[in-house]
Amino acid sequence: MSSTNTILTQLTTTPKEKPTVEQLGFGKHFTDHMFMMDYTIEQGWHNARIIPYQPISLDPSAMIFHYGQSVFEGMKAYKTPAGDVQLFRPERNFKRLNISNDRLCIPAIDEQFALDALKQLLSIDKDWIPSEPGTSLYIRPYTFATEPFLGVAPAKSYHFIIIMSPVGAYYSEGINPVKILVEKQYVRAVVGGTGEAKTGGNYANGLKAQEIASKEGYSQILWLDGKENRYIEEVGSMNIFFKINGKVITPALNGSILAGITRDSMLHLLKSKNIDVEERRITIDEVVQAYEEGILEEAFGTGTAAVISPIGQLKWQDTELTVNDGQIGEVTQMLYDTLTGIQNGTVEDSFGWIVKL
Amino acid sequence: MSSTNTILTQLTTTPKEKPTVEQLGFGKHFTDHMFMMDYTIEQGWHNARIIPYQPISLDPSAMIFHYGQSVFEGMKAYKTPAGDVQLFRPERNFKRLNISNDRLCIPAIDEQFALDALKQLLSIDKDWIPSEPGTSLYIRPYTFATEPFLGVAPAKSYHFIIIMSPVGAYYSEGINPVKILVEKQYVRAVVGGTGEAKTGGNYANGLKAQEIASKEGYSQILWLDGKENRYIEEVGSMNIFFKINGKVITPALNGSILAGITRDSMLHLLKSKNIDVEERRITIDEVVQAYEEGILEEAFGTGTAAVISPIGQLKWQDTELTVNDGQIGEVTQMLYDTLTGIQNGTVEDSFGWIVKL
Numbered sequence: 001m002s003s004t005n006t007i008l009t010q011l012t013t014t015p016k017e018k019p020t021v022e023q024l025g026f027g028k029h030f031t032d033h034m035f036m037m038d039y040t041i042e043q044g045w046h047n048a049r050i051i052p053y054q055p056i057s058l059d060p061s062a063m064i065f066h067y068g069q070s071v072f073e074g075m076k077a078y079k080t081p082a083g084d085v086q087l088f089r090p091e092r093n094f095k096r097l098n099i100s101n102d103r104l105c106i107p108a109i110d111e112q113f114a115l116d117a118l119k120q121l122l123s124i125d126k127d128w129i130p131s132e133p134g135t136s137l138y139i140r141p142y143t144f145a146t147e148p149f150l151g152v153a154p155a156k157s158y159h160f161i162i163i164m165s166p167v168g169a170y171y172s173e174g175i176n177p178v179k180i181l182v183e184k185q186y187v188r189a190v191v192g193g194t195g196e197a198k199t200g201g202n203y204a205n206g207l208k209a210q211e212i213a214s215k216e217g218y219s220q221i222l223w224l225d226g227k228e229n230r231y232i233e234e235v236g237s238m239n240i241f242f243k244i245n246g247k248v249i250t251p252a253l254n255g256s257i258l259a260g261i262t263r264d265s266m267l268h269l270l271k272s273k274n275i276d277v278e279e280r281r282i283t284i285d286e287v288v289q290a291y292e293e294g295i296l297e298e299a300f301g302t303g304t305a306a307v308i309s310p311i312g313q314l315k316w317q318d319t320e321l322t323v324n325d326g327q328i329g330e331v332t333q334m335l336y337d338t339l340t341g342i343q344n345g346t347v348e349d350s351f352g353w354i355v356k357l
Numbered sequence: 358m359s360s361t362n363t364i365l366t367q368l369t370t371t372p373k374e375k376p377t378v379e380q381l382g383f384g385k386h387f388t389d390h391m392f393m394m395d396y397t398i399e400q401g402w403h404n405a406r407i408i409p410y411q412p413i414s415l416d417p418s419a420m421i422f423h424y425g426q427s428v429f430e431g432m433k434a435y436k437t438p439a440g441d442v443q444l445f446r447p448e449r450n451f452k453r454l455n456i457s458n459d460r461l462c463i464p465a466i467d468e469q470f471a472l473d474a475l476k477q478l479l480s481i482d483k484d485w486i487p488s489e490p491g492t493s494l495y496i497r498p499y500t501f502a503t504e505p506f507l508g509v510a511p512a513k514s515y516h517f518i519i520i521m522s523p524v525g526a527y528y529s530e531g532i533n534p535v536k537i538l539v540e541k542q543y544v545r546a547v548v549g550g551t552g553e554a555k556t557g558g559n560y561a562n563g564l565k566a567q568e569i570a571s572k573e574g575y576s577q578i579l580w581l582d583g584k585e586n587r588y589i590e591e592v593g594s595m596n597i598f599f600k601i602n603g604k605v606i607t608p609a610l611n612g613s614i615l616a617g618i619t620r621d622s623m624l625h626l627l628k629s630k631n632i633d634v635e636e637r638r639i640t641i642d643e644v645v646q647a648y649e650e651g652i653l654e655e656a657f658g659t660g661t662a663a664v665i666s667p668i669g670q671l672k673w674q675d676t677e678l679t680v681n682d683g684q685i686g687e688v689t690q691m692l693y694d695t696l697t698g699i700q701n702g703t704v705e706d707s708f709g710w711i712v713k714l
Contacts, residue, residue: 067561207461
């Protein structure tokens with residue numbers, strides 16, 4: 001589709017009441033409007049529109065209900081102390097959406113057009129962006145198969161939608177390091193599968209292990225690779241970093257790990273602070289050994305929702321590893337403060353990451 | 358929920374025109390009614406109802422669009438020459454649905470109640486079951502997450518739905534053995550993942566390799582295991598069998614292979630005919646070696662839609678293996694004739710597989 005495609009706009013006549021900051025939570029409230037466009041073989045992506053937030057009606061045979069052909073993105077808009085609205089590396093999200101689309105055989109979107117559409121939607125619903133410290137507007141672009149057909153093949157029709165949810169401070173009571181269970185039995189993804197794509201099946205797959213871990217008192221799963229069950233891949237739905245003997249290590253992207261935008265930003269921040277950083281394969285055995293040698297200094301997950309989630313404890317088989325006495329580490333705290341500062345406009349962006357509305 | 362739960366029935370006032378046998382195809386037309394029930398934490402499965410086939414309305418944040426929490430089943434109803442309506446091992450489908458539900462953290466359904474509901478739906482729409490040779494009514498029970506929430510966790514609300522589609526003869530021009538590409542790069546599933554469950558993500562995952570294979574002139578993918586990329590798992594969305602030197606071999610169920618009901622039925626049929634059969638691990642190298650020794654006699658896929666799909670040619674790297682001169686094999690034909698005969702009521706069912714309406 002052409003970037004000059006116009007977006008039909010239909011404003012709501014019944015605006016909703018906005019939640020108070022106490023009511024916010026995560027992903028529960030949605031703004032007054034949504035962006036939507038449709039794909040057909042004949043017309044490509046078309047019928048771009050901003051409309052009141054409303055239910056989607058689908059045939060019971062719509063392929064999304066049966067064959068999982070869906071991808072999504074997650075990003076945030078922030079209101080700066082000066083009242084500006086800004087996005088963080090949004091072009092990376094739309095680029096990754098198309099990488100996911102390609103893996104799932106979903107037709108590509110025009111990334112620039114999607115970003116323009118998001119900006120229009122944001123300008124209409126900008127009063128929904130909360131301004132209290134730590135709050136933001138979570139943005140969810142997603143694509144899914146709509147064709148009414150029970151057959152295993154790429155669909156011939158799709159929706160692309162953007163919805164937005166004002167969200168509260170992820171750490172309303174301060175950042176508390178979490179307890180993580182290293183998973184032996186279940187596997188999130190394997191090379192040759194969809195681990196690199198942001199598609200529903202990866203998340204559905206992870207629910208079972210998460211449910212078991214929760215019952216045992218752990219916040220999240222640390223996932224090992226699917227081939228040898230010893231290389232560290234991700235934690236929950238975040239990328240993972242370790243600080244061992246002064247050096248920061250994160251698993252190299254291998255085809256089964258999601259290429260996190262927060263992960264990439266952390267790598268840039270670390271380099272800019274002259275902290276040694278390595279992207280490479282790392283086994284759980286190496287982490288245990290570092291712990292036993294007393295050089296496992298910090299561990300944390302990274303992702304859009306929480307930005308950073310410090311790991312206070314890891315359990316692998318019968319071994320309990322307490323990291324940094326269960327306290328947030330110095331580098332973890334610095335990365336969190338710097339990145340959230342850039343995102344909310346209180347720290348200067350020397351990387352060119354911020355896109356103002 | 359209790360099996361004595363009553364099913365509210367609302368009949369259509371505008372019955373649709375039924376497709377002619379020429380128009381049937383697969384999964385394109387749907388009957389006049391559908392079965393539906395809902396799940397909430399508070400009420401469990403409730404509101405069981407048979408209603409006119411109609412669109413489903415969901416919030417744009419409904420979890421099915423984002424996190425892939427869905428499972429499904431596929432089965433068929435047949436009209437016998439005597440005009441009876443019969444199902445084939447339907448209790449196995451509902452049992453497997455619950456196995457899939459468990460893997461995907463979806464609350465279990467009452468299997469007997471679901472079968473009773475299906476029978477009621479069938480009795481209402483029985484005129485939709487085509488009676489021409491090879492035709493049947495394809496039945497699609499499925500469950501998916503409906504909760505409006507952007508968070509990675511098992512949903513708190515679901516739909517369970519049954520829709521039905523009259524389908525044409527799968528082999529309208531006779532059974533033609535197909536060309537299969539053995540996949541090197543992409544992986545369908547891995548032990549510890551969801552391969553054993555009938556969930557959307559498995560099917561979405563397979564689309565990319567299928568698309569590439571189609572462009573190269575192959576009908577389907579033969580999937581190898583995700584750990585060592587050499588053990589044979591499935592073909593397309595079917596289980597696979599080889600006849601080597603008089604013995605029939607199918608990969609043993611290992612956690613990443615779907616436990617096909619047609620597969621299980623074939624094993625019973627083979628044993629009843631005193632044909633040697635083995636469920637065990639088998640590598641692609643063993644198949645190639647058997648081919649080179651001239652003892653690869655037959656190969657076929659099995660599944661609900663096609664029952665049997667004979668394999669005429671396999672391509673693995675640079676080797677092209679032609680099976681049985683590209684003709685359907687004797688055992689393959691016998692299995693197809695016997696099983697379809699039992700299903701459509703022309704061969705006596707000595708296994709207790711048939712459930713009459």
